Amino acid sequence: MGLLLAFREAFRGFWRTGMVGLISIATIGASLLVLGIFGQVVAGGYALIDRLQERVEVDIYLRDNVHRRRALVLARDIEALPGIAEVNYIDQKAAAQEFQDMFGAGMLRALSQNPLPESLRVRMTPGSDLPQRLQAVSDVANSNKDVESVDVGETWVGALERFVQVITGIGLLLGSVLCLACGFAVSNTAKLMVLAQREAIEIMRLVGATGSTVKLTFLVGGAMQGCAGGFLASMGQSYASDWWTSRVPDLALDPTIDLNFWLVVLGTVLGVVGSWASLNRVLSAVSIK
Amino acid sequence: MIELQHVSFERQGRPILVDVDFEIDRGEFAFLVGPTGSGKSTILRLVIFDVRPTHGVVFVGEYDSQSIRESDIPHLRRRVGVVFQDFKLLRDRTVYENVALALEVTGAKRSGVKRKTLSILSAVDLVHKRDVYPDTLSGGERQRVAIARALVNDPFVLLADEPTANLDPETTDQVMKIFAEVNARGTAVIMATHDLRLVERYGRRILRLDDGRIREDMGLVKQV
Numbered sequence: 001m002g003l004l005l006a007f008r009e010a011f012r013g014f015w016r017t018g019m020v021g022l023i024s025i026a027t028i029g030a031s032l033l034v035l036g037i038f039g040q041v042v043a044g045g046y047a048l049i050d051r052l053q054e055r056v057e058v059d060i061y062l063r064d065n066v067h068r069r070r071a072l073v074l075a076r077d078i079e080a081l082p083g084i085a086e087v088n089y090i091d092q093k094a095a096a097q098e099f100q101d102m103f104g105a106g107m108l109r110a111l112s113q114n115p116l117p118e119s120l121r122v123r124m125t126p127g128s129d130l131p132q133r134l135q136a137v138s139d140v141a142n143s144n145k146d147v148e149s150v151d152v153g154e155t156w157v158g159a160l161e162r163f164v165q166v167i168t169g170i171g172l173l174l175g176s177v178l179c180l181a182c183g184f185a186v187s188n189t190a191k192l193m194v195l196a197q198r199e200a201i202e203i204m205r206l207v208g209a210t211g212s213t214v215k216l217t218f219l220v221g222g223a224m225q226g227c228a229g230g231f232l233a234s235m236g237q238s239y240a241s242d243w244w245t246s247r248v249p250d251l252a253l254d255p256t257i258d259l260n261f262w263l264v265v266l267g268t269v270l271g272v273v274g275s276w277a278s279l280n281r282v283l284s285a286v287s288i289k
Numbered sequence: 290m291i292e293l294q295h296v297s298f299e300r301q302g303r304p305i306l307v308d309v310d311f312e313i314d315r316g317e318f319a320f321l322v323g324p325t326g327s328g329k330s331t332i333l334r335l336v337i338f339d340v341r342p343t344h345g346v347v348f349v350g351e352y353d354s355q356s357i358r359e360s361d362i363p364h365l366r367r368r369v370g371v372v373f374q375d376f377k378l379l380r381d382r383t384v385y386e387n388v389a390l391a392l393e394v395t396g397a398k399r400s401g402v403k404r405k406t407l408s409i410l411s412a413v414d415l416v417h418k419r420d421v422y423p424d425t426l427s428g429g430e431r432q433r434v435a436i437a438r439a440l441v442n443d444p445f446v447l448l449a450d451e452p453t454a455n456l457d458p459e460t461t462d463q464v465m466k467i468f469a470e471v472n473a474r475g476t477a478v479i480m481a482t483h484d485l486r487l488v489e490r491y492g493r494r495i496l497r498l499d500d501g502r503i504r505e506d507m508g509l510v511k512q513v
Contacts, residue, residue: 005393012381203377206337207438208367209394210360 002213003220009200010221016196017189021225024189028229028267029236031178031185036237036263038171043259045164053126054085058137059151060120066146068118074144075120081140083133085123092118117148179270182229186222186274194218194282201283214283218275226271227264234260290315290477291336291446296345298331298501305331306501308345313479315445318472320488321481323498329481332498333448336479337369338362350445367395370439370476374451376431378423378438384410385419388438395442409437413467429460436467446477453487465491 014021060078062071068089075087090098095116122137124130134152141150194201201214238260291313298306306328313319321329334340335347338357347354352365378387385406392402410416413433423431432452439447449468453461465487472478482488488495497505 002396016381199377200379203379204390204394205363206366206371206377207391207394208363208365208442210363213363213394213396 002216005213006216006220007224009197009217010224012200013197013217013221014224017192020192021189024185025225025228025232027185028182028226028270029232031182032230032233032263032267033236033240035171035175035178035266036233036259037240038167038174039259039262040237040241042164042168042171045167049164050126053124053130056124056130056134058122058124058134058141060122060137060141061117061148061151062119062146063148064117066118070146071118071120074141074146077144078120078122078137078140081133081136083125083127083129084137085125087123088121090119090121092116095119179266182226182267182270183274183277186225186271187278189222189225189274191278191282194279211283215279218279218283219272222271222273222275223268224271226267226269226274228267229271230264230267233267234263237263290350291479292348293332293335293342294346294348296335296342296347298328298335298340299343304501306335306342309498309501309503310345311496311503311506313446313477316472316475316477317494318468318478319480319494319496320491321479321496321498322483322485322488324483327498328501329483329498330450333371333450333479333481336446336448337366337371367391367442368444368446370436370442370444370447372432372435372439372447372449372452374454376423376435378431378434380423383420383422384415384426384434387423387434388441391438391441405441409441412440413437427460428456429463432456432460432464433467436464436471440471440476444476446479447471449478449480451482452480453482453484461487 017024060074068091071089075089078084079087092114095118096114099116120141124133124137127133138150138152141147197217204214293309293311296306296309297304309328309332321332323329331340335342335354336349338347338349338352338354341347341354349365350368352361357365379390382390388410389402389406392405397405407416407419410419413436415430415433415437418426418430423434426434432455436447436452447468452468453464456464468478468480469491495505495507496503497507
């Protein structure tokens with residue numbers, strides 16, 4: 001009965017606050033939407049980095065006439081390093097076939113012999129320490145006298161990771177400010193709800209409502225507002241995500257977490273916290289007269 | 290059952306009550322009589338522990354103002370019915386909802402709320418108006434709704450603060466009849482009023498207040 005009463009009174013309180021309640025929900029929704037979009041960019045950015053890191057390869061070009069057995073020894077040494085998905089030995093014939101697949105057979109046919117070197121192609125596993133692992137592969141390869149050169153294509157991955165880190169920092173800062181804004185919006189609405197429900201609170205206390213019963217009403221009210229704001233934000237965020245994906249499908253930001261769910265949860269939590277922050281002070285001002 | 294022992298109460302340094310000392314027994318009916326500002330309403334607020342005395346002790350049932358915890362006050366208020374001059378009804382709720390609220394806040398079960406609410410509305414002859422809003426009721430009917438709300442939790446005492454001040458003589462009689470019936474069933478009644486003619490007409494114990502002091506405590510006064 002207590003929770004049922006709290007929900008009913010919360011609905012009444014919300015109804016009485018009218019436009020202010022709606023504006024509060026819209027404020028929470030807008031703040032969480034911005035937060036959600038940043039979350040989507042950050043989480044999607046990290047997911048994108050993971051996908052791109054799976055494609056990171058190191059090509060180790062061997063000197064001419066290195067015996068296959070020595071190349072395989074080097075391959076085993078590299079495979080023993082941490083974070084290596086696989087190491088493939090590309091002989092001259094396979095290299096020529098790849099070249100032909102990419103650029104056509106014309107250029108190779110013009111040459112009297114195959115100039116392409118034998119190589120080891122190293123695929124890395126994704127992870128935040130990828131630059132360090134690439135460096136380790138490069139160090140092992142460069143220290144081997146059979147190696148002509150090493151092509152580590154990590155520059156763009158590092159740049160992308162730095163970009164996402166900056167976005168994360170901005171997102172955290174902005175997120176904190178927006179969370180405060182949400183809490184402030186809810187706390188102000190809770191104050192208005194208390195004032196709008198002043199008479200009801202006075203009478204509830206008069207007939208023996210406990211402090212927790214009265215508070216529960218407003219916490220439920222705050223939770224309802226926050227939840228509604230979170231729901232609005234999740235709808236907006238889904239729309240924004242679909243819009244982005246339809247226009248830039250190659251850079252689809254598919255985060256690994258269910259952002260919509262967490263926006264609703266965050267909205268609800270902020271609603272409760274915002275109400276709680278204003279309740280004690282405002283309720284103490286309401287007395288039986 | 291209710292006792293004020295040498296109670297004084299000050300607000301912002303101004304004395305509202307000075308050395309008030311009286312006792313109300315179980316099932317008693319007493320009028321607190323005095324002009325506006327004499328401290329009648331403050332005594333009622335002291336009894337529901339809405340305010341605490343500056344000096345002295347207020348005893349209500351098993352509680353007293355010196356040791357009662359904040360968490361005990363709601364439980365005490367469920368056993369003390371209060372009626373005000375301005376009815377204090379919620380305009381956005383029906384008659385039924387206004388009365389039922391007093392049970393709902395106690396965590397009573399829905400079936401019990403319905404049964405007790407309809408029963409008390411029947412006792413004040415308002416069951417047929419259970420679905421209407423207070424604004425559509427007459428003053429007397431509103432006061433009967435307020436009385437029903439005050440009685441729905443079976444209080445051991447009913448406090449009434451100028452309950453007939455806004456009512457015409459005929460309606461006043463109806464309301465007073467209800468108070469008399471409630472009192473006859475064993476509930477103590479303490480009614481604050483400035484209307485001496487009303488007190489004379491109903492002849493009960495009279496505590497005459499003036500300037501925050503009990504000037505006279507007349508036992509059972511003969512009904513005129």
